Amino acid sequence: MxxxxxxxxxxxxxxxxxxxxxxxxxxxxxxxxxxxxxxxxxxxxxxxxxxxxxxxxxxxxxxxxxxxxxxxxxxxxxxxxxxxxxxxVWTLPDPVPFADEQTAVAELRTAVRDGVDAAASAASDDPDMEVAVAFSGGVDSAVVASGLDAAGIDAPLYAGGFPGSHDLDAARSAAYAMDRELRVVEFTVGDVERAVPRVARAIDRPDAMAVQIALPLYLVAERAASDGYTHLAVGQGADELFGGYAKVARAPEDPRVDADTVRGARDEMLATLPDQLERDVLALRAAGVEPVAPLLHDRVVETALRLPGDALVDDRGERKRALRLAAREFVPDRVAFREKKAVQYGSLAARELDRLAREAGFKRRMDDHVTEYVRSRIDE
Known part of the structure; x- marks a missing residue:
């Protein structure tokens, strides 16, 4: 099939x-x-x-x-x-960049609209497809949420994190600015403890970072599935496509990238997408939903590949510059230009997983103590 x-x-x-x-x-x-x-x-x-x-x-x-x-x-x-x-058979093309920022932003705005409209069309054509949005309050998920709403898809917003976490605060603030209701999924330590072995088995990876990233997605998706939703719309791919990583912004000085240009460093991040998407899709499916990723539609990817370096990161170090400018059509400026933490830190999932590992006897002095804790849970 x-x-x-x-x-x-x-x-x-x-x-x-x-x-x-x-x-x-x-x-x-x-x-x-x-x-x-x-x-x-x-x-x-x-x-x-x-x-x-x-x-x-x-x-x-x-x-x-x-x-x-x-x-x-x-x-x-x-x-x-x-x-x-x-x-x-297939490799990503290396097209000539757009000549100026105005053209780049206009083309990207159209491409993003096309990607979201394609997702909305699929939802409209399938009467059994019920879509919710994994909403973090950042520009990526906000554009997806706003675009689906404009296309007539009634997709509620779900935000997850521990009480007091950056992600919940950001999601509440963004939902208010967008005049949208928000369904909050407040994590507990018990949730994390219960989900760790399920997530690790589903993604077939015990390493701490993979589980920390997948956990918030899984817990939000689990709640959406329990509410009757079959698909979860996500903003996945935006950081890789549009220059969202600090190490891309700092190229070539950052030792974590080999490239000597911002565009080259962005392309290095794109090469990591298959591994990351595999993890995320498997976690979402384990929770009972299928992902919908409008920002990874071919039309968006094709346009993103043509963005010049200063449309990825501007001379002040602002990341995802072109996407933020394009997003102004969809969301308020304070949402379009909001900085966001990585999900494992913004949700506090990484902190609580570390705490669970130490309470189980896996101390920080051990080599990769959280991974060892995850392994022990898989073997139970």
Missing amino acids: LHGAPPEFVRRALDDADPLVGTAGFAGALPSDRDDADETLVRDVLGRYPLFVDEETGEWTPSPTGLANARSFPAGHVRRPGDAELER
Whole structure:
């Protein structure tokens, strides 16, 4: 089964070796035109849908939990019928940047609208699709929420975090500025303790950082699912596409990137997206919802790749410059230009997971004590 896009789109992408043919990602088995022929396994260039293959049997599933010897199928690759080896078919293009900021912002504004409208159209066409929004109060989720609302999709906003956390404060403030109601999911230590083994098993990773990031997503999605929502709209991909990381803004001085330009550092972050999206999608599915990521639509990606360095990070160090300017059509300025903490810190999930690890006897003097705690919970 092919997930994420109609077969004709994927066939065109294969025929033209075009990574951005107008989808929101795809993965799975592309049916053959002949009834007696085997299927071709595919995964899009950004890895927006997970895909796993058993190294011994060749079986595949969208989740690693169903396979004995699962490995992630790499993004941008295909496995054709009868071939044991994978073939890289798609890579992201390196287009000429826009000549000026005004053009860049106008094109990006249109692209973002197109990406959100595509998600809204899918929701309108499927009577069983009920969409909520994972809302942090930052520009990414705010643009998604506002765009869906403008397109006629009644998608309530869900914000998660521990009481007093930055994320809950930011979400309340942004929802007020946007004149939207907010459904608050206040985490407890018991929630985190309960969710740790479920999340770690679902994403098939025990490392502390992966679990810290996935936990807030899982807990918010779990609440939305319990309220009857089948899909959760997220702002995933914006930091990678639009220069949201401090290490991108500091290129080439920051030792965490190899590139000597802001655009080059942004491209390094894009290369991490398949791994990150795999984690997030698996966590959301474990909670009972499917993700909707309008800012990762091909139209948005194609436009983001043409942003010049100063549209990613301006000369004052403001990150996601073009996105913030484009967002002014969708949200108030105080939301468009708000700085945001990473979800694991803004929600206080990382702090409480560290506390649980220490209370369980995994002290900070140990090597990677939180990961060891997570491992112990998986083995229970």
